[in-house]
Amino acid sequence: MTSTLPSLMLVVTAAWLLIMAGSLIIFRGIVPIPDLFGGSGGAIATSVVKTILAVALVLLWAWILVKLRDAYVRRKLFPETRSETVRASPEPPL
Numbered sequence: 001m002t003s004t005l006p007s008l009m010l011v012v013t014a015a016w017l018l019i020m021a022g023s024l025i026i027f028r029g030i031v032p033i034p035d036l037f038g039g040s041g042g043a044i045a046t047s048v049v050k051t052i053l054a055v056a057l058v059l060l061w062a063w064i065l066v067k068l069r070d071a072y073v074r075r076k077l078f079p080e081t082r083s084e085t086v087r088a089s090p091e092p093p094l
Helices: 003-032 038-077
Strands: none
Touching: 003 038
C-alpha cells in the first residue's frame, strides 16, 4: 500500500494555487473594470457584469476542486484499476 500523503499534498497545493490565481483574477481583472455607461445605469450594469464574472469564476473553481477530489478518492479507493490497463495479448491461432 502506498502512502497517501504525497498525493494529498498535491491536491492541497493545487487547491491553494487555484485560490491564489482566482484572487489575482478578481482583484487584477474584474475589480478594475470601468463603468460601462455614464450615470447610475452604467454603475448598475457594471456591478451586474462584475458579479456575473465573479460568480462564474467561483463556479469554475468549485468544479475544478470537485474533479480534483473525485480523482483523489477514485485513486485511493480503486488502485487496482490503474494496474489493469496493460492487457495480455491474445494467443495466436494454431
